[in-house]
Amino acid sequence: MIFVISKNNQEAAGKGMSAVELMKNRAVLAGLAGSDDTQRLMTMLQKQGGVQQAAKAAAAGDPSHLMTMVEQLMSSKEGADLVARIQQQARKAGVE
Template identity: 40%
Template sequence: MSKHDPDLDALKKDPQAAQLLKDPGALKSLLSAPETQKLMNLLNQSAGGSLQDAAHAAAKGKPDALMGLLSQVMQSKEGAQAVEGLQKKTTK
């Protein structure tokens, strides 16, 4: 029997996330993209250990902490470039 995952259910409600979840190849490609790795490193540095908590809260419909971290990271040149690169990869 599979466990019910409220975080996954919340992601499935977002159209872009749902599309990625239906295409494992695209999801794997996005997760392994250099821009994703760079953004994750910058978020981890900025979060001081609270990135996972912020991500869980965002998946449950409370994105404030994650958005704050992302905003902080995007103020740097590296962060802005990483986000821009990801946007290009996900917008078709």
């Protein structure tokens, strides 16, 4: 989730958000990262293997490997359901 926090904060900064708003988003995202659904999603990604290398590549500007892993995960009902619930939680928390 670290790469998501960075990307969201960069996008938010580009939209003129204040430092307080950025910190609020970071706190909300950190809370989402610790949720049961997110932990289950991470377990599923780790079972696929290569998640650490994919995350490092994404942080360096190449998200293709990570995106492939997420696409594979979302092809399963459980993975798609987890992602949908996490997205719903994020929307409720005011993070888009």
